[in-house]
Amino acid sequence: MEFRQHPAVTLAEVAEAAGVGESTVSRVLRNHGSFSRETRDRVMEAVERLGYVPNRIAGTLASAGSRLVAFVIPSLSNIVFPDVLRGASSVLEANQHQAVFSVTDYDAEREEALVAAMLAWRPTAVMLAGFEHTEGTVRRLHASGCRVVEMLDLDGAALDLAVGFSNRSAGCTSADFLVKRGYRRIGYVGHDLTRDTRARKRFDGFCEALGSAGFALVDREICTGASSVESGRLGLERLLARKPDLDAVYFSNDDMALGGYFHCLAHGISVPSKLAVFGYNGLDIGRVTPQPLSTIRTPRVETGRVAAELVVTDAPPQVVDLGFELIEGATA
Amino acid sequence: MEFRQHPAVTLAEVAEAAGVGESTVSRVLRNHGSFSRETRDRVMEAVERLGYVPNRIAGTLASAGSRLVAFVIPSLSNIVFPDVLRGASSVLEANQHQAVFSVTDYDAEREEALVAAMLAWRPTAVMLAGFEHTEGTVRRLHASGCRVVEMLDLDGAALDLAVGFSNRSAGCTSADFLVKRGYRRIGYVGHDLTRDTRARKRFDGFCEALGSAGFALVDREICTGASSVESGRLGLERLLARKPDLDAVYFSNDDMALGGYFHCLAHGISVPSKLAVFGYNGLDIGRVTPQPLSTIRTPRVETGRVAAELVVTDAPPQVVDLGFELIEGATA
DNA sequence: ATGAAAGCGCTAACAC
DNA sequence: GTGTTAGCGCTTTCAT
Numbered sequence: 001m002e003f004r005q006h007p008a009v010t011l012a013e014v015a016e017a018a019g020v021g022e023s024t025v026s027r028v029l030r031n032h033g034s035f036s037r038e039t040r041d042r043v044m045e046a047v048e049r050l051g052y053v054p055n056r057i058a059g060t061l062a063s064a065g066s067r068l069v070a071f072v073i074p075s076l077s078n079i080v081f082p083d084v085l086r087g088a089s090s091v092l093e094a095n096q097h098q099a100v101f102s103v104t105d106y107d108a109e110r111e112e113a114l115v116a117a118m119l120a121w122r123p124t125a126v127m128l129a130g131f132e133h134t135e136g137t138v139r140r141l142h143a144s145g146c147r148v149v150e151m152l153d154l155d156g157a158a159l160d161l162a163v164g165f166s167n168r169s170a171g172c173t174s175a176d177f178l179v180k181r182g183y184r185r186i187g188y189v190g191h192d193l194t195r196d197t198r199a200r201k202r203f204d205g206f207c208e209a210l211g212s213a214g215f216a217l218v219d220r221e222i223c224t225g226a227s228s229v230e231s232g233r234l235g236l237e238r239l240l241a242r243k244p245d246l247d248a249v250y251f252s253n254d255d256m257a258l259g260g261y262f263h264c265l266a267h268g269i270s271v272p273s274k275l276a277v278f279g280y281n282g283l284d285i286g287r288v289t290p291q292p293l294s295t296i297r298t299p300r301v302e303t304g305r306v307a308a309e310l311v312v313t314d315a316p317p318q319v320v321d322l323g324f325e326l327i328e329g330a331t332a
Numbered sequence: 333m334e335f336r337q338h339p340a341v342t343l344a345e346v347a348e349a350a351g352v353g354e355s356t357v358s359r360v361l362r363n364h365g366s367f368s369r370e371t372r373d374r375v376m377e378a379v380e381r382l383g384y385v386p387n388r389i390a391g392t393l394a395s396a397g398s399r400l401v402a403f404v405i406p407s408l409s410n411i412v413f414p415d416v417l418r419g420a421s422s423v424l425e426a427n428q429h430q431a432v433f434s435v436t437d438y439d440a441e442r443e444e445a446l447v448a449a450m451l452a453w454r455p456t457a458v459m460l461a462g463f464e465h466t467e468g469t470v471r472r473l474h475a476s477g478c479r480v481v482e483m484l485d486l487d488g489a490a491l492d493l494a495v496g497f498s499n500r501s502a503g504c505t506s507a508d509f510l511v512k513r514g515y516r517r518i519g520y521v522g523h524d525l526t527r528d529t530r531a532r533k534r535f536d537g538f539c540e541a542l543g544s545a546g547f548a549l550v551d552r553e554i555c556t557g558a559s560s561v562e563s564g565r566l567g568l569e570r571l572l573a574r575k576p577d578l579d580a581v582y583f584s585n586d587d588m589a590l591g592g593y594f595h596c597l598a599h600g601i602s603v604p605s606k607l608a609v610f611g612y613n614g615l616d617i618g619r620v621t622p623q624p625l626s627t628i629r630t631p632r633v634e635t636g637r638v639a640a641e642l643v644v645t646d647a648p649p650q651v652v653d654l655g656f657e658l659i660e661g662a663t664a
Numbered sequence: 665a666t667g668a669a670a671g672c673g674c675t676a677a678c679a680c
Numbered sequence: 681g682t683g684t685t686a687g688c689g690c691t692t693t694c695a696t
Contacts, residue, residue, distance in 0.1 A: 008477070010688095010690085011689065012689075015667095020666075021666060022691090023666075024665085027665095027666085033665090034665055034666090035665060035666075036665065053452055054452050055689055056690095057453065057454055057688090057689080058393050058672090061673065061688090062690040063672080063690080063692080066389060068432075076414040077414070079414075081414075082411075086408040089435050093435075093446070093449075098449070100432050102421065117425075122340070122387060143385075144385065229617045230620045285561045288561045288562045290594055340673095343674060352682075353683040354684090355676080355683065356681085358676090359682085362675090365682095367681060371681075389674090390672070390674040393688045393689065394675040395675050395676080396675095
């Protein structure tokens, strides 16, 4: 297939071809202002015939908003973020907005650099994960004047809009559940908490609730790197090597918990009678494992959807708590 | 937090503040052309002081390429596509390109509409999944003159650039493997093949290779909707209800296969002695299940990476076969 | 109902 | 080494 080299058709050429002025073509195309039906037909005919594709770069420069929505997210490996993008994407497409994204790899410095790069596109809004940003990020966002949505967290101060749920509270709920179920020798297997601040908040909430109930975490195993099923499996193996008599383990998320669960299956450790397993996120796969995973379901797609709606409707600054749901499952 | 209302700082204001001409600021900022060290410092000082953020909308309009790369992908639920985006994203960010995306939901008509919308942003390249597009999509892409990368498939004619692996061949390889292992009563559990043309190509290749070996598929179960672990589990259950004596099942991908495997675990069906399970994709989770999943590993992240590299280097039209790898696993 | 013209903020010749 | 200027393709007054 050969590709044309000659420059794209412009609005001026359409105007010329239709025998009308440029502004008339513009009005017809955006269906804004007034024009006769006959003019409209002539313009549309020319548009069709020439294969005209409006240039939104030029349009954006000439008018106001870019209708570009910038997502600066920590990761694409963790299904949480594709889920959020998915929820947002449908709303944005339906409202003629365009999603743009970059990945920070849970690095706040990188986030700052990526936000800075995004702002050069003059987006309508910047969508971030959580409340922990560098001073520079906040300053740039502030100066940009564009809307900001902080997603997937509620434990902190919002810059503008925030949509999500409380991670700390999810951690508390998890601990309360395990305690209520009678588990006493509880351990934790998690991934790098220094970068994933929301996982840290869950952990903190979990420990706090455990403390309030008069108990304490027996031991914890922190795996380096991102969360993964494999890390969960290895982490549990290591934790049990140190503390074989644990009766329950709280994992930093479902990926990790599935790894732990698989470890139990593979080693004949009865779940939950010998060891209970509890996760976080409520991934679909956890509903279909031989024993459904006990976990917390988070509204990830919904978070994206609501975040996008707030942006396209230019809603006033607000915090939207979408909550979460405990799934009892069969592993705890 | 309050957001500023006054318009963003412009290059002209920076020039004024630094006491130099606009083009000098432009040169300094893009580090292109010549200017004295002293001038550079004065400009940078003004940039810092005013908090100037270059406007890439204006920059793009004035110069050549937008450095926007448009991904029009079938889904974000299927981890395949986030993986591709991930691979591409790192390369694009390192080369000052910006990723934009839309989701077609495996609908060719939607793909056409989304490609049309994308082209209005005058992207450097449009990245698509596979070779099956509507005539309109092809026409628009052709007329746009922008680069096109068709990813994750090799069985078909490329429009411009193509990066991936042969799905048909992967299907063949899977069948050959099962036959070589001695399985004879083989079934298939898949998701909607009319929309996911790559899954169909795998299926076709599988059946063909089975035929060449002198065997035929005993039965198949096609689940409606997208692939999922749950569909795989239900699909296998239904298939076994009809054909209890199957000795192996080929699934449309790892999600489906995991569902099937979980069904076996839950119902005491020995894998692989009673029933073998074979998937596609080589997801990490399949490496950590009690028995590692037998499957085909596909280079998804690599596909995204290479696709992005071809685009940023403006490579000539070509087809890049990244191949795939059989993982023997323990479920077949 | 429609056209002319002035930008939007920047880059790229082209002069000096 | 640096400034001036003419666009890039569109939207948006403002006339008519």
